Amino acid sequence: MNTIRKAYRAGSFYPASDRACREQIAACLGDYQPPAEPAHVIAGIVPHAGWMFSGPTAAKVFKSFDEKAEPQTFLIFGAVHVWDIGRNAAIFAEGAWQTPCGEVEIDREFAAAILEICPDLVDNEPAAHIREHSIEVQVPFIQYLFPEAKIVPIMVNPNHAAVDVGRRIGECLASYPTLVAILGSTDLTHYGPSFGFTPFGTGAASLAPMKANDQKIIDLATTMKAADVVLEAEKHRNACGAGAIAATVAAAAALGAAKGYLLEHTTSQEVMPERPASDFVGYAGIVF
Numbered sequence: 535m536n537t538i539r540k541a542y543r544a545g546s547f548y549p550a551s552d553r554a555c556r557e558q559i560a561a562c563l564g565d566y567q568p569p570a571e572p573a574h575v576i577a578g579i580v581p582h583a584g585w586m587f588s589g590p591t592a593a594k595v596f597k598s599f600d601e602k603a604e605p606q607t608f609l610i611f612g613a614v615h616v617w618d619i620g621r622n623a624a625i626f627a628e629g630a631w632q633t634p635c636g637e638v639e640i641d642r643e644f645a646a647a648i649l650e651i652c653p654d655l656v657d658n659e660p661a662a663h664i665r666e667h668s669i670e671v672q673v674p675f676i677q678y679l680f681p682e683a684k685i686v687p688i689m690v691n692p693n694h695a696a697v698d699v700g701r702r703i704g705e706c707l708a709s710y711p712t713l714v715a716i717l718g719s720t721d722l723t724h725y726g727p728s729f730g731f732t733p734f735g736t737g738a739a740s741l742a743p744m745k746a747n748d749q750k751i752i753d754l755a756t757t758m759k760a761a762d763v764v765l766e767a768e769k770h771r772n773a774c775g776a777g778a779i780a781a782t783v784a785a786a787a788a789l790g791a792a793k794g795y796l797l798e799h800t801t802s803q804e805v806m807p808e809r810p811a812s813d814f815v816g817y818a819g820i821v822f
Contacts, residue, residue: 537629537660543667544634547584548674552634558585559678562593568601572795572821575602577716577786579755579779579794581817582613582668587802588721588817594797595717595819596675605683605715607641608676609703611782612669612689613720613775617662622655623699623777624662624689631685633670635677641684644714648686651706655699662689668719668775686714690777692767697760700781704788718782720775722748722816729813731771738811741803747772748799748816751779755820756794760784772816786822794820 544550549558562585578595581588599605617624627645630637648656663669669687676683690696707714725731725744734743751772754762760783767776783794797819803811 538637539626539629539631539660539663541633541670542665543670547667547671550634552636555634555674556678558589559593559675562589563597564590566594566597568594568598568797569795573602575599575821576789576791577782577822579718579720579782579818579820580672581721581819582671582719583721583802583815583817585671587805587815591798591800591817591819592672592675595821596679598797598821599715600679603715604713605680606712607644607684607686607714608680609644609686609688609714609716610669610672611700611716611718611778612666612687613778614666614689614691615668615774616665617689621691622657622695623691624659625649625656626660626663626687627658631670631673631687633674633677635674638673638677639684641686641712644710644712645686647706647710648688648703651702652699655695655702656688663687668778672717672719690781692764692776694764696764696777696780697784700760700784701788704785707785708789716782716785718775718778720773720778722751722818723772724774724815726813736812741801741811741814744814745799745801745816748818752796752799752818752820755779755783756796758783758787758791758793760787791822794822796820
């Protein structure tokens, strides 16, 4: 079955034309050069807001892959916003995804391998992806920098099974013949009256404690504490993609990563300081 997943957020979260996408990606990349460490990159965590807010942070992770790896496939763990969070993780196992930059093929062989090793944890459920944006906004970056690469999208619920999903996939990749890069897509604290979350008050003075709230889950990711991520997010509301983080960290650990490296931590307010200091969202770019 040749299933085509059409772009859902083109024209809102990111541009609706190929040319505009490529121009904005080039602007997000700028002249960024990744730091020396780590010398090789196997996994990353990227934000998924509109590119005008989080695109430059995500670009730093993609640039690190461009400089320090040659992935043939990107496995992307997505944050669940609209799917039933009581379900298993949901994979899009065959066909292609369409963006303004064209179509990117699903790595059917690797998707099939995941379904074989995770029959109790991952369902072949393409419907889970139709209205989600957390994976979609990453795909044009892949098309721009890695035009031959394939993808495997998986929506990962924020529950205890996320760690097992990541660990099993990482163990599979340790001996897998194709070089697969792992991405986890998440934004951090959604803070302010519009989000119904104001434990530190409101206004400009709440930005610093909100970033400190972000830092709690960043620290868990960079110290490889995958098993603590979901509970942390439940307690402090500091990630919308806790399942994606946990799965990414667990997979990276299974592949031998000992720590994560924070490339950037910022907020929507810092990106656009001219906006009223009311509602903020945190963004982090991390590589392993």
